[in-house]
Amino acid sequence: MNDAKRAARWGLGSAAAVGLLVFVVRRLRARGRWRWMVGTGLLHLLRDRASEIAATLSIRPEQANPLLSSAGSAPLTQSVKVHELARRQGMDLRSLLLAAGADEAIAPEAMMTVEMEIKYEGYFARERVQASKLGRMGQFLLSAELPYAGFRSLSIEARQKLDARRPRTLAQAASIPGVGPNDLQNLVLEVERHRRATQADAAIS
Numbered sequence: 001m002n003d004a005k006r007a008a009r010w011g012l013g014s015a016a017a018v019g020l021l022v023f024v025v026r027r028l029r030a031r032g033r034w035r036w037m038v039g040t041g042l043l044h045l046l047r048d049r050a051s052e053i054a055a056t057l058s059i060r061p062e063q064a065n066p067l068l069s070s071a072g073s074a075p076l077t078q079s080v081k082v083h084e085l086a087r088r089q090g091m092d093l094r095s096l097l098l099a100a101g102a103d104e105a106i107a108p109e110a111m112m113t114v115e116m117e118i119k120y121e122g123y124f125a126r127e128r129v130q131a132s133k134l135g136r137m138g139q140f141l142l143s144a145e146l147p148y149a150g151f152r153s154l155s156i157e158a159r160q161k162l163d164a165r166r167p168r169t170l171a172q173a174a175s176i177p178g179v180g181p182n183d184l185q186n187l188v189l190e191v192e193r194h195r196r197a198t199q200a201d202a203a204i205s
Contacts, residue, residue, distance in 0.1 A: 046106050050093075050110050050113075051114045053097060053102055054082045055082075055083045057097065057100050057102055058082070059079065059082050061077060061078065063099045063101075064085060064099060064100075067091065067092075068085075071088070073091065082102075087119060093114060137174060137184075138170070140169060141168065141169055142167055142170065142172075142191065144166055146162075154187060154190065155182075157179075158178060158179045158180065158187075162176065162179065
């Protein structure tokens with residue numbers, strides 16, 4: 001495949017193909033290939049392209065089943081997107097793309113990144129949710145005067161650790177060994193009860 005076709009496959013104009021591809025090949029052959037790809041944004045570009053191809057390119061049973069058989073995986077009975085088949089353990093994204101008729105222009109570093117994202121997208125989704133929760137937890141402030149010893153819905157260990165450490169946010173409390181998920185959930189409830197009781201006492205006085 002010539003440079004112009006490779007560039008078109010990447011979504012680049014053919015006028016820029018030769019110079020860009022020569023530059024890319026020379027740099028990727030040098031030391032620090034992965035670091036350079038990340039630093040220049042090329043890895044992101046190629047990853048997006050590989051992800052797009054995998055999500056839109058279909059693979060027929062006669063193309064996929066030899067690979068599936070070798071991996072000990074159930075055969076296809078109808079065409080599916082490469083992305084869907086790449087979720088199966090033991091299936092190699094590059095081999096699937098080649099079997100489906102895609103070219104091999106995308107760098108292996110980008111291909112590996114996409115394959116990991118596909119196979120573990122459920123895990124990554126849970127991690128993103130967890131990160132979002134931690135962000136919200138970081139915004140939940142804990143007063144330095146909280147009476148942790150009186151928060152009976154928390155475990156004894158959690159009460160002792162919180163009383164000794166005096167975290168300033170729920171995220172900090174979550175990082176303390178001995179403070180479990182149930183303790184954090186109950187801590188939010190205890191803090192809210194304490195705040196309301198304090199406000200009610202202030203209104204009466």
